[in-house]
Amino acid sequence: MTRNPRARSFAFATIAGLIGAIAAPLYAADDGDHVSVELISEHTALAPGQSQQLGILLRHEPHWHTYWINPGDSGLPTTLAWTLPPGVKAQEIAWPMPKRFDVGGLYNFGYDGEAVLPVAVSVPADAAPGSKAHIAVDAKWLVCREECIPGRKTMTLDLPVAPPTDPPKPDGRWTMQFSRARLAEPQATAWKATNAADGDRIVVTLRGPSLPAADGLDAFVAERKLVDNKPPRIKHEGDALIVDFAKSEYFGTPPESFDLVLTQPSAAGVRGWRVQVPFAAKAAP
Amino acid sequence: MTLRITLIAAALAFAVPAVAAPVVGKAAPDFSVTDANGKTQSLSAYKGKTVVLEWNNPECPFVGKHYGAKNMQEQQAAAASQGVVWLTVNSAATGKQGHLDGAGANAYLAKVGGKETAYLLDGDGKVGHAYDAKTTPHMYVIDKDGVLRYMGGIDSIASTDKEDIPKATQYVRQALAEIKDGKAVSVPTSEPYGCSVKYGS
Numbered sequence: 498m499t500r501n502p503r504a505r506s507f508a509f510a511t512i513a514g515l516i517g518a519i520a521a522p523l524y525a526a527d528d529g530d531h532v533s534v535e536l537i538s539e540h541t542a543l544a545p546g547q548s549q550q551l552g553i554l555l556r557h558e559p560h561w562h563t564y565w566i567n568p569g570d571s572g573l574p575t576t577l578a579w580t581l582p583p584g585v586k587a588q589e590i591a592w593p594m595p596k597r598f599d600v601g602g603l604y605n606f607g608y609d610g611e612a613v614l615p616v617a618v619s620v621p622a623d624a625a626p627g628s629k630a631h632i633a634v635d636a637k638w639l640v641c642r643e644e645c646i647p648g649r650k651t652m653t654l655d656l657p658v659a660p661p662t663d664p665p666k667p668d669g670r671w672t673m674q675f676s677r678a679r680l681a682e683p684q685a686t687a688w689k690a691t692n693a694a695d696g697d698r699i700v701v702t703l704r705g706p707s708l709p710a711a712d713g714l715d716a717f718v719a720e721r722k723l724v725d726n727k728p729p730r731i732k733h734e735g736d737a738l739i740v741d742f743a744k745s746e747y748f749g750t751p752p753e754s755f756d757l758v759l760t761q762p763s764a765a766g767v768r769g770w771r772v773q774v775p776f777a778a779k780a781a782p
Numbered sequence: 783m784t785l786r787i788t789l790i791a792a793a794l795a796f797a798v799p800a801v802a803a804p805v806v807g808k809a810a811p812d813f814s815v816t817d818a819n820g821k822t823q824s825l826s827a828y829k830g831k832t833v834v835l836e837w838n839n840p841e842c843p844f845v846g847k848h849y850g851a852k853n854m855q856e857q858q859a860a861a862a863s864q865g866v867v868w869l870t871v872n873s874a875a876t877g878k879q880g881h882l883d884g885a886g887a888n889a890y891l892a893k894v895g896g897k898e899t900a901y902l903l904d905g906d907g908k909v910g911h912a913y914d915a916k917t918t919p920h921m922y923v924i925d926k927d928g929v930l931r932y933m934g935g936i937d938s939i940a941s942t943d944k945e946d947i948p949k950a951t952q953y954v955r956q957a958l959a960e961i962k963d964g965k966a967v968s969v970p971t972s973e974p975y976g977c978s979v980k981y982g983s
Contacts, residue, residue: 570916571978573940601981603916639843639942644879645977647843647942722973746803746914747934747973 531561532640536632536652537613539675540665543585543630543656546622549665550675551587551654552613553577553636560642562609565595566719569726570603573639573647575614580633584621591615593681594760594769595717597728600643604726606717613678626660683758683769690757690774694744699724701757701774703738709761709770716740719756722747751776803914806970810922810930811912815871817900818887823869830926832961833867834954836898836936837910839880839918840872840890842977843942848919849894851944854936857955858897866958868898873910875982880918881905907981917976923957923967932957934972941975 532555539550553575555563564572579587593613595606624630632654639647659665667675688705701716711731718724724742731740740757759770804810810833814824825833836854839845848854858868874881882890887901904910913922913933923932937950957967 571976573942573975600978601983603978603981605978641977643978643980644841645843745973747971749971 530640530646530648531558531642532556532563532638532648534636534638534648534650534652536634536636536654537671537674538654538656538668539671541656541668542659542665543618543620543624544659544665545620545624545626545661547665548617548619550615550678551618551632552615552671552675552678553590553634554671554674555608555612555614555638557609557611557640560609561640562596562598562605562607562642563612563638563640564605564607565717566590566592567595567606567717567721568639569598569605569607571600572605572607572641572645573637575636575638577614577616578635580635581618582624582630582632584624585630585632586619588617588619591617591682592719593678594683594758594767596760597715597717600641604728605641606726611674611677612681613674615675615678615682620658624658626658628658630656630658632656680766681769683760683771686770686772688770688772690772692774692777694751694777697744699742699744701740701742703740703772704736708733708738709759709768711738712761714759714761716742717758717760718742719758720752721745722749723752723755804912804922804930804933806930806933806967808930809928810924812928813909813912815902815904815909816884817902818882818884818891819900820884821900823900823902825924825928828867829928831865831867832926832958833869833924834861834958835913835922835924836868836870837915837918837920837979838870838872838901839874839977839980840882840894841880842918844976845918847942847944848936848947851947852895853947853952854919855895855897857952860955861958862897862899864958864962869900869902870896870898871902871904871909871915873904873907873915874980875905875907878980878982880980905982907979910979910981915979917974918979919976920974920979921954923954923961925961931961931967932970933974934969935974935976938972940973 535554537552537554564574566574598605635651637649639645688703691702693700714731716729722745725745729740729742754773754775757772757774761768812825817823861868919936921936925931937952939946939950960967
């Protein structure tokens with residue numbers, strides 16, 4: 498370990514983390530405040546040339562939650578800053594489908610109970626088998642019940658780079674968490690989405706195979722400042738599913754497109770779908 | 783006619799109950815509410831002056847960021863030196879985090895060195911709902927004619943990090959400077975960030 502040149506960067510990252518903790522006294526001293534936060538890996542090693550799953554495992558105390566990429570009326574999304582070995586790249590968080598929290602008539606989007614924020618990392622083809630990859634992440638989050646507490650933690654993982662003869666094995670400690678994370682990912686759909694911004698409404702029309710029933714359906718927009726955070730009106734009209742949002746009172750320059758996530762509770766757990774909606778000022782059916 | 787009434791009733795039943803949010807460029811809602819010293823404060827009493835409204839909850843970490851770094855107090859003092867009225871509003875309901883009575887509010891202001899004109903006790907949430915205030919902080923700037931000129935966040939970087947303040951655009955400071963110079967407010971709305979306002983049910 499000490500002969501590994503990455504050991505130095507590990508020590509540096511830890512000291513930087515400590516300095517950060519001292520300089521920012523607003524943060525909880527550790528993750529003991531209402532949510533435990535852990536960096537996990539689906540596999541016990543990295544494979545050269547592969548993409549693999551890491552995750553931030555969030556375990557919330559009852560009634561406490563952290564936030565989706567769009568936190569809603571208040572709150573902050575969890576952010577991750579990675580320090581990775583040369584050539585290793587981390588993707589953005591593959592945000593699991595959010596839950597809606599009603600906070601006295603204001604709405605927040607996020608996670609409670611146990612949740613994993615999955616992050617795909619790609620390993621360069623020339624990573625040397627037998628070497629150790631030192632992975633560090635500085636996570637910042639806001640955990641709220643009604644009151645809110647910011648948290649921050651620097652976490653590290655040292656994963657060996659596996660030789661081709663011995664490919665990485667799943668880490669038995671986290672198999673269930675990563676299986677659940679895959680179920681919590683909104684599934685991509687082949688739906689055709691159109692959007693009409695009409696006065697103070699933004700109305701999305703969805704057409705295509707296997708549209709869910711409107712019953713119990715909720716919808717979320719990943720981009721902020723686009724729609725109001727109240728639950729939209731959702732109904733079927735002929736072969737189309739209509740999701741009718743109030744426009745955000747902070748609506749400014751519209752994006753070219755936005756990401757819509759639908760969720761629906763079922764006996765087998767919550768199902769989720771995602772679809773990209775081109776933004777158009779007028780309906781283009 | 784009956785059909786029309788039915789349709790209106792159906793539309794009302796379908797709509798999520800909501801207050802009409804104030805609109806930039808239109809008259810800001812008037813209010814009458816007691817401040818920490820027991821004095822009645824209204825917006826109309828300040829006609830002829832620019833007024834800033836700041837939603838506050840002393841226990842919210844986003845409020846703590848801006849008071850801890852003195853950003854809020856400095857902006858309050860700068861506003862006061864220009865004759866701008868600054869009203870800090872606490873809409874936390876009784877029993878909710880951050881709810882204060884007059885004595886509690888004055889103790890808080892003494893501790894943080896608040897430089898506002900008055901601290902309004904809006905425990906029943908009337909002023910908060912009239913302005914559709916969502917977060918602490920949530921900021922509004924109203925000109926001398928009572929027209930809303932800015933609503934939204936205190937600045938442009940949504941975080942609880944004090945280190946972000948110097949890097950952020952301070953929207954209220956900017957709006958006040960532009961109004962003073964007779965200019966249009968260049969950023970009239972931004973999405974507010976912070977803790978949710980702790981309204982009663």
